Amino acid sequence: MTHPPMPLLKGTLDVLILKTLGWGPSHGYAISRWIQQTTGDELHIEEGALYPALRRLEGKGLLDASWKTTATGREAKVYTLTAAGRRQLKAEVSAWSRYVSAMTRALEARPTGAIA
């Protein structure tokens, strides 16, 4: 069965970008494809929204950006995770896991005598 795609939670895109770049430097289009492929059709991300987010992260010093020649010989803007970006990613991932496990616990809990 198919669900309609979910709107993206605020700030989620940033984590996804950091996570993507955690694998290594990459340009905007590649990041966009990777996010689409890993999230499948579950998350609805407008491709254009990626670029302001990238620039914001660059402004915060979490990413470095520079124009480089790619393997195909074309010039592309390549983003790299900075040390600060790496720290941020770690913090976000652990916060996210705690959030999800807390939510999951709550949503899957069975009623006990306390609530009646």
Add this chain to the structure above:
Amino acid sequence: MRRRQPSDPLPLSNQKPVDEDVRLELAQHIEFRTEELVAEGWTAEDARAEALRAFGDVLSVSKECRQITVRARRSLRRDEWFGALLHDVRFAVRILRRAPAFTLGAVMTLALGIGANTAIFSVVNGVLLRPLPYDHPEQLVSVFEATERGGLSDLTEPNFHDWRAQAHSFDGMAAYGTDIGTLLGADIPSRVRTAAVSEDFFDVMRVRPVLGRLPAHDEFRVDAPPVAVVSYRFWQDRLGGTQEIFSRRLRSNFDFQVVGVLPQGFGFPDESDLWFPIELYGRNESRTAHNYAVVARLKAGLTPLDGDRELDALTVPMREQYLPRFDAVGGTVAPLRDLEAGPLKEPLYLLLGASGLLLLAACTNLASSMLVRGAARAHELAVRAAIGAGRGRLVRQVFTESLLISTLGCVVGLGIAVLLRRGLLLLAPAGMVPLEGAPFDLRVLGFSLLLTLLTAVLFGLLPAMRMSSVRPSQAMREGARHSGTRQSRRLWSTLVAVEVALAVILLSGSGLLLRSFSAITRIDPGFRAEGVITALLDLPDASYADVHQAVAFHDRLLAVLADAPGVVAAGVTNRLPLEGNSPGGAIQVEGKPTLPAGPFTGYAIYRTASTRYFDAMGIPVLAGRPFNDRDRANAPRVVIVTQGLAEREWSGEDPIGRQFRVYGMDGGEEPYATVIGVVADIPHGPITGARREAYWYPYSQNPARTRSMKLVVRTAGNPAALAPMLAQLVHDIDPQIPLEFRTMDDRLASSISDRRFTMVVLASFALVALLLAGLGIYGVVSYTVAQRSREIGIRIALGAEPSRVQRLVQGGAMVVIGIGIVVGGVGAVAGTRLMRALLYGVEPDDPMTFGLAVGLLLLVGFLASWLPARRSAAIDPVRAIQSE
């Protein structure tokens, strides 16, 4: 509406301009996606449309991207700039802390310069620049009559009324007069400054009472019940600041009722405390009795010149109609500020200019010591240049040091300015600068900040450029020792010459003021001030309604004083020497032709005096006799004239026995009086002014003005010691007369205190400049000797006489000093011309003053170069050569 896009900060080396950066990145995304879709089998057209659809709104995304990046790059640039600045400042602090003596000297030199300038500027700001505290003060003007004699005078009452009614240039015109009266009915009898004002006065000044009301229209009448408004200060200090005042009766010239209180800070004219309707003082229909000072408000957009022209035009028909009883030829309108700033303008601007020169001297001095330090640091700078610091970076570093010194100098300088300002105001003659008139406001702070920047540029930038232009290879190879190149020596010589020139200018200027002042103190005033004490005897009109009561008071007082111990002679007069030229007026000398201006034969200053006044004041009687006890009210009229008046009217003949009378004074016809004596000419106004012709009547025969007389007592010992006894004797007769004693010496001194003030301040500037020049010469010659010690050592080793070597070193310095003196001399000749108005008895190009200034500099220059040059003769050739 489209918002202006923020401009693009310059990209760093691995960046593209923002527009291109955004456009390329987004276009590439679309391109990659399209290619992928084509690879999946889409047509090129469909693929591109799909790529664009999936992307979203390209336009708004690219706009957002652009904004984010522009902002980010800006803040990055800012952070970098501040980071570098912080680094420069830290480094500068380290450098300066390594040379505490240099830093302290530099900071103090600048602090003195900035402090002196700020202090003088705060006074200039308070007195000359700050707007007067009235509504639209630029519209306020004083109005005068231009007289036949080419001067200015106050207005006559009928002329004032005519001009006020007819002139269209003004939004209002008001007359006023000022007086110092005695106030009774407040806590204690006291002296109070009063103003008599016409009905328009409060409208012209645009002042409204904070309490009560202004005098009503009906109260501006001769026979109205007297009312007054009071100053805020007077209300607080003397009337207890309560509402009750409206029920109290006070007495000064009249019994009057207070009806209102004016706002805080308002005291025009002359810091008055009481304002009465001018009509209470009676009317005077004479068109030659100039009793009304006038203030007016120009219509918006008009200039004083417009007012001048209109009043001149109005005067023509008036003159035709009223001649010969008319003596105005036109009107003169001047900004009210000129009246308030008055004689301070020239000395203050002179001092401001002089303090500017002093600051320039301080900067020059610092520039040369920075250069000396720069030479010593050449090695360090060369190393930094060699490891990659750009020239701009080095200039910036050295300039940061200067700026740091300037800033410290500014901080210390502001402290010094506060002290100096207090000193200036203490030194300034009373009333010259009101204490509250020289505040440290934002304008003063702005001024000193500007000076700080300016000094940093002046003394810092030049050495910074010089120091950074050192070629690393050369400086490192030769070491610091030899970097004193010919070029930098020439720069030093220029700086030293400038310092010398500035000192010559300041010394010449202050020399001229010094010579003027000494000429003034040698003036024979025509009276003997030492041992004389004076006091104003202001008899309240209310208790001395009949002038004969006043005459009786003086008769009685003088009789008592004649026998008082310690009193050599006592007298009274309506006006003391130095107090001012008015009142003056027309006279008719018997047997002389009348002037075209009217039925009178000339002008002279009107005075009254008691029998022994001339003895008491020490004014010698040159011919005839002084007044004596037989010159009573009913005796034949007598008069004493000054030598100048006698010579003018009866040149070569005996003036004794001649007859003349005052014309049109105090209304009514005066009887003729016989000249019985001739006295020396005395200065009625400033001691440096012309000795105008004057005459004295015995007060018993001309009692009209006896309610306000000056007591003059010549004492045997210290005059001030006699004051309590004199006060007792006056109060025995009438305890309600307030008394303030002042010695004549004090009056004489304070009459020239503004000159002394200017002289002392300028002379101290000149001395500091001389000191700076001396230090500058000493520093540069010392350094040159140290630099050239190897060369000197070789010369001595080769057999040069040490004394010849010394002469060689010093000779070079003296040539530079000579050039500075010549340049400074030219500057001084040009500069001192501007101070002609402040000089007395000496010409602006006085050769003696210039000679002394030059001599002093030669002497200081010789000493300052001789001391270090002597060291060159003592150089041990072996040590000097080996030390390399």
